Amino acid sequence: MPLDPRRLLLLRTVRRTGSVLAAARLLHLTPSGVSQHLTKLETELGIDLVDREQRGGGRTIRFTPAGNALADHAGRVAEALSEAERDMEQFREGPAGPLRIGGFSVAISELGAPVAMRMAAANPALDPHVYEISESERLHALATGELDLILSERPGADGPERPPGVVEVDLMRDPFRVVVPATWPSDAEPATLLARRWITTSFGPATRRHLERMCREHGLELDSYDIGTGTAPTLLGLVAHGLGATIIPSLTLRQNPSPKVRLSNAIADPGSRVLTCLHRENAPAIVHHVINELRRYAATELQHVPSG
Secondary structure (H helix, E strand, O other): OOOOHHHHHHHHHHHHHOOHHHHHHHHOOOHHHHHHHHHHHHHHHOOOOEOHHHOOOOOOOOEOHHHHHHHHHHHHHHHHHHHHHHHHHHHHOOOOEEEEEEEOHHHHHHHHHHHHHHHHHHOOOEEEEEEEOOHHHHHHHHHHOOOOEEEEEOOOOOOOOOOOOEEEEEEEEEEEEEEEEOOOOOOOOHHHHHOOEEEEOOOOHHHHHHHHHHHHHOOOOOEEEEOOOOOHHHHHHHHHOOOOEEEEEHHHHHHOOOOOEEEEOOOOOOOEEEEEEEEEOOOOHHHHHHHHHHHHHHHHOOOOOOOO
16 A cells, blocks of 8 residues: 555654654644554554554654654655745745845846846736845845845956855856947958057956957057946947947947947957856745746847856
């Protein structure tokens, strides 16, 4: 006869509480009802699970070796059922509760906010909040539980490691684009463009190294000036006024269109960055649900294939 999982869970409760009486109180059953279930379980198996001399009343119950072995299995059954209930909760009611996302400006406005609002529109039980804060503040807020998810950029090989207990998941690859003043003539050859003035920032050391490498390949020396921690509007403003060319991620250009600049294809592959999300280990199911939606949105709406 197949084992009844309800009786297995009852057996587990009896061992955890130590007596039939304590288990009956916890399960809202009568002591005789608990005893009857134990007897039926023994009958189904044809094995003694408890020492009959120690059964009944409030006395501590003693399990046989078979009873202890079956109670161990019952514990694993309880864990599996609990995990199944947690997984099914999102399908029964959908994600619910507050969702706190932090990140840098472009990632929030172009990726995080649209996904959070779409999810909230489909499920009013979800309460999303988005915050634009610095990288160091985001990591601290994630560690303390003030944020559930961080939108970030995967650091380069020489970048800092993520702190312990933080999981990083790739969302999408954001290709770089070469932007030049609209007044510049079209460049047929990469060397022609590389020989011009370039505007760089301290935010993009990898981009500068890429430019320097391409210049060396063409026997040139990079002519550039660094504007420090310049923002995208500043960079595009300098390019629009003819002060030089620059390299900007596609999503940043999407947010900052300018009629006085144009894209150049003279450099076929100026590189890319990988946008990621960070979350704590053992994050709730809602976080993983949001990550799936972020990747889907990046692929369908932003037309970028998710990285990884």
